[in-house]
Amino acid sequence: MLTHEDVPGAKTYGMKVADQPVLAIDRVRYEGEPVALIAADDPETARQAAKLIEVDYEVLEPVTDMGTALEPGTRPVHEGGNLVRHVKIRHGDMDRAREQAEVVVTGDYELGMQDQAFLGPESGLAIPADDGGVELYVASQWLHKDLEQLAPCLGLPPEKVRLTLAGVGGAFGGREDLSVHVHACMLALALGRPVKMVYNRYESFFGHVHRHPARMRFEHGATRDGRLVYVKARLLLDGGAYASTSPVVVANASYFAAGAYEVPHAEIDGIAVFTNNPPCGAMRGFGAVQSTYGCESNMDRLAAALGMDPLELRSRNAMTTGTVLPTGQAVDGPAPVRELLRSVGDAPLPAEAGDRADPRTLPGGTGNTTRPQDVRRGVGYAVGVEAIGYSGGVDDISTARVTLSEVAGEPQVAIHTAAAECGQGVTTVQAQIACTELGVSDVVVLPADTRIGDAGSASASRMTWMSSGAVQGACRRVAEEVLSRAAHETGRSATDLALRGGAVADRVTGERLVPLARLLRSAPVEHEYEYHHRPTEAIDPETGQGKAHIAFAFCVHRAVVDVDPELGLVRVVELAVAQDVGKAMNPTAVEGQIEGGSVQGLGLALMEEIQVDEQGKVRNPSFTDYLIPTIADVPPMPITMFEIPHPESPYGLNGVGEPPTLSSTPAILNALRDATGLDLPRAPVGPGDIALAFGAR
Structure with a gap:
């Protein structure tokens, strides 16, 4: 058994602040916090051994209400306050x-x-190394940030801790923080044997951060003709027991609290607090999901007060290139918000359910509980905007090494980066770039690990942009050297040559001049490239002013819902999407990202919520009780991709993974409000929320 006394190095770690103990030292701040480690040859023996551990607890009154966390007299979760x-x-x-x-x-x-x-x-596999270090194979979103936190805790220099990306079964922000990393390595080093650690689903619910719950107040002021004058917002986010990425999540929520609109005046306060609830951190949308929900909900409230169509109100105030954000930064890239709104607004609406409707098309489905004549239909719109890449003065970086060599008489490209493939398709894009830049069809993407420079996190919809820039840069350096060799052999100028179809060819005629394999027999060509985007600024702590962002992405949803208000049953009939993707490097993968983000927003709108009671205990840590959408819940999703190349990115591409998550939730809630006439201020909305409110009214 190992406890905090056996931690060989730093006792704490953290994404932004090293405040989270490797193993609890003198107090436990949330349900599920690790206290001791047990290893055995089989899981059942380990479980039985764990039952023999006795812990003596003094029970304290937990702080579980974010609304009272900052009130005088509330017990501090940490010494510095809440x-x-x-x-x-x-x-x-x-x-x-x-x-x-x-x-x-x-x-x-x-x-x-x-x-x-x-x-x-x-999950993770830790293997002791002969040099006294350790090899860790782990699912992650950011190998180098893991290494930065892990090595000090193990008391080892970074070069003796080597991480390799194992299979990642999805991430969505939940793999940015450490999980099994330190524990598996500690056990492996203590035992001198490989140690595998795998969470079951129950343990997983406690083993990673979640999306911050939020309470928000929005105030919109406008002229009678529907021109926005100001936005005032107060955002309160529950960060749980440890900081994780809460400092930047609340910043991102605040950056975009005014939405995708021209707003000449704004007063925004974003507050994140500590509680004894489970830690919260990164999740797809990174704070902008919360503020977009509040802003877009209040925009529909404003439209009702003005007697104006919600789509017209949004179009009238839509930001454009040159719009000055509440942070004082002007949008200098594409901002086709009106075009996206027009696209979903002009799309034909799905047919109404008739009196003889198939029960499978009605709220309640094959339960056959809903009568067609009781169904009410609603339509709702929402716009999402967020920054692409790291913001607030953080240097964004990605490194790639590209090797072109001769293998079995044919040219082959090997790409080595630390980019985390989490299902978003970055591995495929890297191979596409090598094929495009070097004219070689045989491309191998090597496993991501820390033996190559930092690639940054698979977050902020940045990985394709940044990784593409690094791979493109390395490929072009390789191409320059190969063409220089070819110029020497052919007596031609390198500017007259090009790489095509596994050979050096005449740039104009396409005539094949020299097979690549022949040029590479003497030695392969290898180059490493470090890609950075332009600098950003930290915002002023008192005014929030600063050029904090590099680029922006936009998405618009139109939701059509059918509701049986007496039973509270809901069916999302259609979820139409329009999104600016810059350049779709892999259109099928882009569509998958848009669909996936939209469905996560649907889950947040109607069913997904971790239930935490007044004592901080999680009541539903399983997929039996924590509900997520199935394919039966996913409606038709017509997608319109706008390809407006971003002038500063590789190939004009833009981030696409997070924006659909921003606007899908408020679009569905606005459609529910349209159908029922209810306020429905809280999401997710369950059947009881609708039926009880409708019955009371």
């Missing part, structure tokens, strides 16, 4: 804005705690 971060954004003149606003609406909104619900639970 405030993780307060982000303040002040833009324009709010006193003048209130004088100009002719219509003002205010709404309170709440979002529950969502789980990433990835397919494969946490």
